[in-house]
Amino acid sequence: MGEAVRLLVVEDSENDAELILRELRRGGFSPVARRVDTRMTMEAALDVRGDDALWDAILLDYNLPGFGGLQALESIRARDPDIPVIIVSGTIGEEIAVVTMRAGAQDYVLKHNLTRLPQALRRELGEAIHRRERRRAERELHESLLRLGETFTQTAQSLAALTEFRDAYTAGHQRRVAELACAIAVEIGYSENRVEGVRLAAVLHDIGKIHIPAEILVKPGKLNDLEWQLIKEHPRVSFDILAPIDYPWPVAEIAYQHHERLDGSGYPRGLTGDEILPEAQVLAVADVVEAMSSDRPYRAALGIDIALQEIAKHAGTKYDAAAVKACALLFRKKGFEFSDGRAARQGRDAA
């Protein structure tokens, strides 16, 4: 009893198909084969569901009447990237052989040299097992990375919620800032990976407010000097909380810098110009615009127009001009909206 193999033989000559199978039997196989000779019957045979390896391999005649070998390869590869395809054909030139290999055939055997076929088939069946295993391993790795990424995001959101629970005005602020900061980052051409860094830093930027007594965060009146000093500490506390986490982006530093201004008028360190990370400049614009367009304990929302005017007034002096321009474009031309439809409220902060 030879090695069982299920073959789809795409071949218009019944005789040739029989010769092929005979050669395989001689070479130690027990083939179970179906012969098809039109595109429709081939695709129907490939589309049978329920078992993703209904066929172990495909033997494909390159010259079928009304149905080219390349078309057939394209159709096969669209359905199954891994199944071995061996071209079994009358004389084809080297050039065509190369083209078929490029189009996804694994090997080719000429009909006048069929003795090569069993060996070629055996090798390709082995290779296909490796390909499938590799692909499955890649898929599993990809899925577990996706899950890990989700867990990562959820953990960051839970951390962010720590501060927001204490202060209804802050609820959702970081998430909305993250939405806007990411949109700005995309608009000014950040890579997808860099945008992720911005998102994470934005989600967590105010985590240092955990250090500020809740009464100060929600205080409706003016703050005294001491209270103001405490408020100004929060970016550094954010940094201290985030610095031990080995993020692939400078998340802690971005959070540390989110109240810095290009002209040195920000806090806590009074950094200027290039000392401030570009990501922190994007975050600063998003933070200010979200804050100004939201209710706060000591005033009602000023609205998006006033917020955009404010950043425009200081574009290039306090705020990065490109980020300001992108932000205005998002609201005025691209219909940007916060995902919660702007039920925005925001805690005591220093916009």
Ligand SMILES: [Fe+2]
């Ligand atoms: Fe802040």
